[in-house]
Amino acid sequence: DAGVIQSPRHEVTEMGQEVTLRCKPISGHDYLFWYRQTMMRGLELLIYFNNNVPIDDSGMPEDRFSAKMPNASFSTLKIQPSEPRDSAVYFCASSNRDRENTEAFFGQGTRLTVV
C-alpha cells in the first residue's frame, strides 16, 4: 500500500478563495482524521470519521471549514472563504480499529499558505 496520500502538497491561495484539500486513506482503514499543525497551536484534531460517518467535528474552527467522506477511499477538507490565519500544515491520518489499539498512519501533509 502507498500509505495515506494527500494532495496537493503545497497550496498558495489568496484570501477569500475556496481551498479543497484531499486525502486517500489506507485501504481497509475505518477511521480517518484531519489535523491542523501550526507553531502556535501545535497539532489540533479538526474532525474524524468512522466508516465514512463524521463522529466528532468539535475541532473545526468555524463554519468556513467543512469535511466530507463520500466513500471509504476519499475525503476532502474545504475552507471557504479562506483567511490568512488558516495558513498551516493540514494532515490526514487513517487507522484500522478492527484490531484493538492500532496506530494512526499519517500522510505527508498539505502546506497551505493564504496571502
Place this chain on the structure above:
Amino acid sequence: SQQGEEDPQALSIQEGENATMNCSYKTSINNLQWYRQNSGRGLVHLILIRSNEREKHSGRLRVTLDTSKKSSSLLITASRAADTASYFCATAPQGGKLIFGQGTELSVKP
C-alpha cells in the same frame, strides 16, 4: 484543549547520550502512543503502550506509563544524530479520537 502535554519543549544532547521526554494527560485512556515527526514530514508511529501495561521496549526505545499519575515517559538510549526530530505523545481518551500533545523537539548533536 490538548490532552497530552510534553516536557521538555526542547531538548539538546550529544550523540551517545540518553534522551528522556515526558508526557502528562488529563482523562482516562485506553492506550498511549508516541510518534516522531521529522521536519516537513508527517508523523510516524513509534510505540504504543496499553493502559494495563507499565513498561514497554522497542529497540532503543523504552516507554513507561503511570496511570495513577496520568503520565508517560519515552527514553531513547544511545541517541544518534538521526534521532533529531519532534516527538509527540498521543492519547485515545474516548472512542476513536486521537489527541496529540505539543511535542518535544529533540536535537542530537554529532
